[in-house]
Amino acid sequence: MATAAKKKTASKPAAKKKSGSKFDTGAFEARLTPIQKVETWGMNHFSESHVFQPESVEDFKSLFAYANATGAKIAFRGGGCSYGDAATNVKGIVVDIRNFNKILSFNPKTGILVAQSGVTIKQLWEFGIEKGFWPPVVSGTMFPTLGGALSMNIHGKNNFAVGPIGDHIQEFTFISPEGKEFVCSPTKNSDIFYSAISGFGMLGAFLTVTIKLKKIYAGKMKVWPVNTSNLQEMYDYFEKEYKHSDYLVGWVDSFASGKGLGRGQIHKAVHLKEGEDPGFPENCKVENQILPNTLLGVIPKAWMWIFMYPFSNNLGMRFVNLGKWISGFIGNNKPYLQGHAEYAFLLDYVPNWKFMYKPGAMIQYQSFIPKENAVKGFEEILSLCQKRGIVNWLAVFKKHRPDKFLLTHAVDGYSMAMDFPVTKRNKEKLWDLAKEMDEIVLKNGGRFYFAKDSTLRPEIYRRSMPKQNLDKFKAMKKKLDPKNILESDLFRRVWGK
């Protein structure tokens, strides 16, 4: 696995075969890997788990038959891009779905695509762009799978306009831990549809996914970089511009204080209309979208994080943030054309940038606050971090809209995603800070996001969500997974098991 380091040899799971079961557990166990280190994206936690890699629907059936026969606990894993412990499992098997990755059909008239759930966002955009289509919602990295994206119901920089990925799913097929298969859509088995999307992999497995890609008429978008002096100014820009934007994202310099608290830079992007892009369709070719392989034509991408390493401390990051903000005045408010992939996946431009945090690790703390309270809530959070002497190195501001999914993280408001370094020395202090930030989020009516979380506690999660949603989810879990076969480390941490 990409993030699963060192393989160890170990005996297969010691789970006992229940008497009376006809399932050949030994044959299944022969397909499990030896115990591997399976790490969270932020490198802050890992499990040592056997890994199973299904390649067919039959394999998912065997997996659940095995779990029912032995009582093994299972957690699914897509690209492993969740920052925290959503896809690790210290008590059982990790199911890596990346080999279940075929695009099954595509209709070029409608943009409707059917794919297995291990297909990645990278596969989707590379498949679609030359045909004039782009995924309707993408995350800041292209490596998540459809299964992972649906489980967390990911949002993009266009969440305020088009909602989360779940809003673009026409149908999916699904298998529950009891081995029952369902076809789900907003009208068929809609209770499963609205709870499995956002259900962090705890109700069953997505098998195939039907998603509608969006039509594009250009390989590039028009992008405006806009420097802002504080958070209120950033918020005002978002509120003024969102109706005229396809994408909006704000970078925040978390080291700035006083009148500059929350200053940063916004990137607004707008699609070009048919006929507006002289480079079309040539610039839609995958090779013309791919992020350059070198920085300044010299430094290989894979080495870039090494050049950033000397700055990976609080002082260095204060300068990097300041430098970025000041350099933002060059070209401020002057639009330019940028390729879709370059705009959407800026973070992928520097492979392994997270290694900057080594020998420590990182966590992301992303909270969502309703718009009425967003500026004061996030200002309080930024000030608190500075007061506690733990300032995040990268912060990103986005606008959201509510959606109908059961465990949705979205609110009619804003989110701030903050990347914190984790070291042996700061860990306890950082977790204490997270507890204080949680209270600020809660008093402002906010929510949290499982895809990013590493610190949330059961009582805080309960207080952040409507009780009826949690009750419905629990009922659904009991119905689809009565033996609690599906359990990730996140599930045990946040649901208090």
Ligand SMILES: Cc1cc2nc3c(=O)[nH]c(=O)nc-3n(C[C@H](O)[C@H](O)[C@H](O)COP(=O)(O)OP(=O)(O)OC[C@H]3O[C@@H](n4cnc5c(N)ncnc54)[C@H](O)[C@@H]3O)c2cc1C
């Ligand atoms: C650099 C970076 C930028 C990011 N930017 C964004 C962003 O802009 N917006 C956003 O919303 N998120 C963002 N994310 C988070 C990421 O999109 C989510 O964590 C997403 O869920 C990752 O998908 P994955 O395939 O890697 O799944 P994993 O992280 O491996 O797993 C996520 C969940 O999906 C479940 N799962 C996986 N496959 C299946 C399946 N077939 N059936 C049932 N359950 C399954 C797992 O059990 C787990 O609970 C970002 C992450 C990174 C590292």
